Amino acid sequence: MNLPPITVESTSEAPDCPACGGPGILSAQVSHPVTHRRAMAVLCETCDIDDPDAGPxxxxxxxxxxxxxxxxDQGTSLVATWLSTARAKPVG
Ligand SMILES: [Zn+2]
Structure with missing residues (x-):
């Protein structure tokens, strides 16, 4: 399985959650493998703690x-799992 190229922003620079406005734990930029459009996903403790893919x-x-x-290894695996179902928002 090929994962899309991802860029994970450092914790201190994570943007606020687009859903609740609370502080994001981290964000990741995902580049679509075909269109190369970029999308941003924000991990939010408030919104995502009950998500079986984001909770871990x-x-x-x-x-x-x-x-x-x-x-x-553990961290990147968890990030990949989260991004597989994360609600990424197009940017740019
Ligand atoms: Zn939130």
Whole structure:
């Protein structure tokens, strides 16, 4: 399975949640593999904690604070799972 190229913004620069206006935990830019249009997804604790695909990632950040070299594999796997169902908004 080919995952789209993603850019995950650092936690401190995550935008506010577009749904509730609360602080985002992190954001990711996804480039569509065919059209190359970019979309932005924001992870929000308030909106996404009950999402079965986003909840584990929120828990991961609650425990680890950020993705670092020791937890990179787990973190990137959780991000990929989240992005597979995240409501990404087109940008640009
Ligand atoms: Zn929200």
């Amino acid at each position: 990632l929120i828990a991961y950040f609650a425990v680890n604070g950020a993705i670092d070299s020791e937890t990179l």
